[in-house]
Amino acid sequence: MDNMTHQPPRIASTTVLGLFGGVVVTLLAIAGWWTPSDRRMATAGGMEGSGGMANMSGMQGMDMSGGNMAGMKVDMGAKDLGQASVTLSPTRRQAIGVRTGVVERRPFETTIRAVGAVAYDERRVRQVNLRVAGWVTNLAVNYTGQFVRAGEPLLTIYSPELAATQAEYRLARRTQARVGQSPLEPIRSGADAQVQAAAERLRRFNVSDEQIEALENSESRPETTLVAPISGVVTKKMALQGAYATPEMPLYEIADLSTVWVNAQVYERELPLVALGQEAEVTLATYPNEILRGRVAFIDPVLAPETRTTRVRMELPNPDLRLKPGMYGDVIIRVRAAPVLAVPREAVLDSGTRTLAFLDRGEGRFEPREIKTGRTFDGYTEVIEGLQTGDKVVTSGTFLIDSESKLMAATNMMGALGMGGVRMEQAQMGEMEMGAADHPSTQTVDGLTLTIETLPAPPKKGENAVRVTVRANNAPVTDAAVTVAYTMAMPGMEVETVKASHTKDGVYEAEVDLSMRGAWTIDATVTRPNAKPVTAHVTVQVEE
Template identity: 40%
Template sequence: MKTLRLLTALALGGGLVLGAYGYLNMEFAPAASAADRTPLYYRDPSGGPNWSAGPRKDDRGRDYLPVYDDQAVPAQTKPQQQAVSPRKILYYRNPMGLADTSPMPKKDSMGMDYIPVYEGDDTDDGAVKLSPGKIQRTGVKSEPVERRAIRVLVKAPGTIQLDERRVSVIAMRAESFVQKVADVTTGARVKAGQPLMDIYSSAVASAAAEYLATITSRVVGGVEMYGRGSRQRLVNLDVPEPVIAEMEKTRVAPVTISWSAPRDGVVLERNAIEGMRANPGDVLFRIADTTVVWALIDVAERDLGTIAVGQSVVVRARSFPGRTFTGKIAILYPQVNRDTRTVRIRVELANPDALLLPDMYVDADIDTADATPVLAVPDSAVLDTGSRQAVLVDKGEGRFEPREVKLGRRGGGYIEVRDGLADGEAVVTSANFLIDAESNLKAALKGFAEAAPRTVDAGATGDRK
C-alpha cells in the first residue's frame, strides 16, 4: 500500500512539473517576445465586445489583453458590425464627428464605439447613404422640384398726399371786395355749385355791362364778333359760367357776383372774410377732392430693380389696423434721395370713406411677382453658408447627393434655382443639415485617409536615409 501511494505521488508531481513547464512555454514565452512589439488594441479579457486603444482594466480589475497585427481576432470577440454585414469595413470613424479614424474597433474618451465605414459607402460622388431606420429617426423629408411663380413682397413706408389734380383754388383776378361769405368753414364738405361768397368788382361790373350792351345792340355788322370778345373778357376774369348764362337770359348785369364751389370736396383753406379787400391773386378758398388720394412710398434703392409701373400695392394705414387699401403703381419718380437712398413711387388709392388723410403714415406691400413660372425649391431645402449655397438631392435608396446651386429671387417661402437642378429632381427639405454634416465629415475623413499613406511613405523614406 505504501509503495502504491509513493508511485501515485511521483506521477502527480511529474504531471504538475510538466504542466507548469508547458504553461510557461505557452503563456510567458510569447510575453517576452511581445515586449518588442506594439499592440494594435486591447480587448476585453472576458470576451465581451469592448475594445480599448491603450491598456486598461475591466470592472473586475482584470487587465485588457493586447492584440497584435499577426493575431487573428477571436470569433467570439469580433464586433457585431462584422458579424451582421458581409461587406468589408474600410475604417472606423469617431462617433462625435471628429477627424479621427481607426483601422480597428475602438472607443472614444466617453466610451462610445467608433462607427464602421463599409466598402461601397465611400463613393467618389460625395453622396451619403443612410439606412431606412436612420432616415425615419432623423425625420428626413424630400419633395420634387417644381416650376412656380415666385411671389416677392417689397415692404416700404410712405405717407398719404392729396391728388394735386383734384385741388381747386378760388382767387380773384381783379381787385375785389367780399360782400358776403356763406356758412362754410375750413374742413367742411361742399358740393359742386354750392355758393361760397358774393364779390363786388368794378372790373367785373364793367365787363358785364359791356357784354350786355353788345348782345342787346341792333347795330348791323361786326356785332357778333365784338360780343364774343366781351364774353371772353368775363371768362378771363374767372366769372362763373352760371353767372354769365344768367346775364344772357335776363339781360341784367348783377351788382355782385356769386362765387360757388367748382367741385365736390373738402375746404382745406378759407381766407375770405366779409368786407375784406381781395387783391389779384389772393387765395380766398382752397378745395380738394379726397375720393382719390396718393400714397407716396419710399422704396429702398436695392429693391428698385424689381419695381415697375402697374404692379399691385396693398397699403395699410397705421390708424386702421386690419383695413387694407389696394392700388397700382402710377409713377416712379426719377430721383434717388441722397440721404435715405430711397426712390419715391406714387400709388393712386380710392378713398370713398375719406379715411385716408393727408400726411398720414402708411405701410405698403408691393407685389413684384412675375407671372412666368421658374424652377423653385422651399426655403428649408437650401443650405446657405454665405459663400456656398447647396441642396441635397435625393437619389433614392437612401442616397443623398450634395449639390451646389445658383439662386435667384426669394419670396413666398420659395427660392428660385437658376442653375444646378433639373425639373423633377427631389430635394431634402427637412433634417438636411444633418445629412450635410455627414457629407462634410465623410469628405474630411476621406482626405485624412488619403493623406495617411503619403505621410507613412515619407517617414519610411526618411528612415532609410
C-alpha cells in the same frame, strides 16, 4: 523624457509644414511662378519623388490625390470651382447636423408687407383763383375742412375793373340796337363787334353767359361771386374778408375725397416682385378689424435714397369719406406667378462672386455645384441654372461642408503639383502620430516637466477636466500661471482658452467642453515670474 526638450508634438512639424508647403506651391503655380527650372531645382534639392517632402518626418507614403480627414474623404470633382467633393461618415453627418432638401417646381407665391399712408388723389384737387382783381366783400366758405358742392358760392368780390367792363357791354348793346336798322353794313358790323368784344372780356372775368344776358335788363353790378368748381373738402383757405385779391393769388384749395390713394413704401429688393394690377390689402390703425382691398395702380420710378424704398400706390373708393388723408396702416401685396424651380433658401451659398449649392450624391458624398439664382420667396430661392427637378441639396451644415471642400481642393492641388508622395489617407485627424493622451503625457520644456492628462481618460464628449502637473528639478511648481487652450483641427473651429487653478503640489486643473467626437488638440502654457512662457501640446481622442 529629457530628449523631448524644445520638441513640439509631431503634428506641429508634419501637418503644419506639409500644409504650409502645399499652400506655397499652390500659390506659386496659380501665379505662374512655378516654372520648369523651379521644378528641376526642386528635383535637384531632393523635393520630388521619394526624396524631399516625401522624406520629411511622418510624411512617407502620403498621397494627396485622395484623403480622409476625421471621417471625411475628398475627390477633385468640380475642379473649375476650386472646390472638391466631400464624403462624410454617418457619424460626422450627425455631428454637424447635415440635412437635405429636394429641388422641385413650386408655385411662385409670396407676400410683400409695407407701411402705407392715406393721401389725396392728386387728380381730384382744384385750386380756386380770381380772373379779375378786387376786394373780398363776403366769405361764404370761411374755414378749412368745410365741405362744398360744385356750383356753391365761395366768396363775393367788388371789382372796379369788372364794373367798367359791364358798363362797356351795356353801352355796346344800346349802340347795337340804335344802328341795327342802318342801311350801312360796316356800321352794323362794327356795333356787333363791340358787343362781342365786351362779352368776351366779361367771360374772361369768369362771368357766365346767363349773367351777361341779364345785364341787358339790369344795372351794372360791380360785385361778382366765385363758385366752387368741384364737390369736396376745403383743404386750404387763403381768402380773408376785406382783403384785396389779384388773379395770381390762390384763394382756396378743394379736394374731392370720394377716391383716395394709399402710398406704400416698398424696399428696393422687393421691387422686382411688384407689378401693376396686383391685389393689395390695406389695414388701417383706425379700423384694425377691416380689410380694404385694392390694386397696384402706380409704381414710382424714383427710389428714395434715405430709406432705399419706392412708393407704390393703390386707389381705394371712399364714398362715405371715412378714409382721411394722413391715416397710417399696413399694406400686403399678394404676388402670384407661374411655378418655378426652387430650393430652400438655406441651401444657397452666395460668396458675392458666385453662388453654390452642394448636391447629395448618396452614401455621404456631397458635390459642389455652381448655380444661377433668381427671386427669393417664402423661404425658397428660384434656380435658373445648375440644378434640375429631383436633385437633393444640403440645407443644413452647408458652411462646414463648404469650408472642408475648399480645404480639400487646396490639399489635392499639392498632389497635382508634384507632391504625389503625400498620402492624405494617413492624415486622419486623431490617428496621426500626435501623442494621443489616453494616459498622462509628460514633456520637458526649458527645464520644466509638464504632465498633461484628462479626467476621465480617455475623455468623453462634453465636460472634462484637464490636469497639468508642473515640476522643476523634480520639485512642484506652485507659483505659475497656467492656461489651457483647446480646439479641433477643422476649418471654422475656434480656439477656446481657460485658466487653470492650482489645487496642490504643482497640480493645476481646468474645465473644458469637448463638444463633439474626434481629435482635439490641447495646449498647456505655463508662465512663471520673470521667465518666458512654456507650452506643451497633446492630442486626445474624444469618444461618445
